[in-house]
Amino acid sequence: GSINVGFLRSLRIFKFAKVLRIFRTFRFLNELRVMLDCVIGSLLSLFWCVILLLFILYVFALLIMQSLTQAIESGFVDPDEEVVIRKWFGSVGRSMFVLLQTTTGGIDWGDIYELLSPHGVWVSAIYVFYILFFTIAAWNVITSTFIDRALKMTRPDHEAQMLEETMQDMSDAEMLMNMLAGLDVMPDSELTPEEFERITHHTKFRRFLHTRGIAIHDANVFYRMLAASSPGHSCDVKTFVNACLRLKGPAASIDLHTLNFETKVISKQQHKYWQEAFARLKVLEKRIESVTANSAKLAL
DSSP states (O other), rough: OOOOOOHHHHHGGGGGHHHHHHHTOGGGGGHHHHHHHHHTTTTTHHHHHHHHHHHOOOOOOOHHHHHHHHHHHHHHHHHHHHHHHHHHHHHHHHHHHHHHHHTTTTSSSHHHHHHHHOOHHHHHHHHHHHIIIIIIIIIIHHHHHHHHHHHOOOOOHHHHHHHHHHHHHHHHHHHHHHHHHHHTOOTTTTEEEHHHHHHHHHHHHHHHHHHTTOOOHHHHHHHHHHHHHHHHHEEEEHHHHHHHHHHHSSOOOOHHHHHHHHHHHHHHHHHHHHHHHHHHHHHHHHHHHHHHHHHHHOOO
């Protein structure tokens, strides 16, 4: 058979996904990108929600049609009323469409109730239960499904989260450098222990660290730690700023594993040094004993 070229051309719409990648490069389009991601990401949820709605409508349409069919077969329905009933509930598809209209504002549900109520309490009860069930349960479940999906889609991906954290760290570093400049500390200067303690006890500086989850409990220990890790055994401003930003937030798992590994390495090195020192002490002890014995022989 011939190939439907028009259908194949319609598949070009899927190239629209490539356009969405462009939005990631423009920060001012971030909100639009998030909304488009939510719409596209909710298409699968929309499909299953439609299936659920069709199933609910199908079940209640069959129940109402069965009740109306029994009422018509009993002979208690006037011909004019039968015409109206067949107009609204003449088939399963028509009945499902009418039930959907009564819960979405297309038809006032009270008018349909007035049509069904003369034909038995059972059919009226089914219809009222359908209205309550659809309005309270079904719609809320569907709405919560879309909201949950949208919340998951609005979470930043790994790349966006890393970019946001990097931009935040750069902003915090710039603010901290400006704050230190306001405290008469030059960016390329070395910090003395007294100046370091003065900065860490400043109210504005401590408020800046507190709002970002950074805590420096002992300034002297912190300064000695930074000085020991620096090549010149001194602490400059850039090293101090980078150290403050690294203290932000809880310790990561990789930091704990690195600390554990370094502790084991230091412990092994110390054990090796103790063994060498003990061996040298043994040699020294033997030499001292030899010298003492030779001195005693010479004294005799």
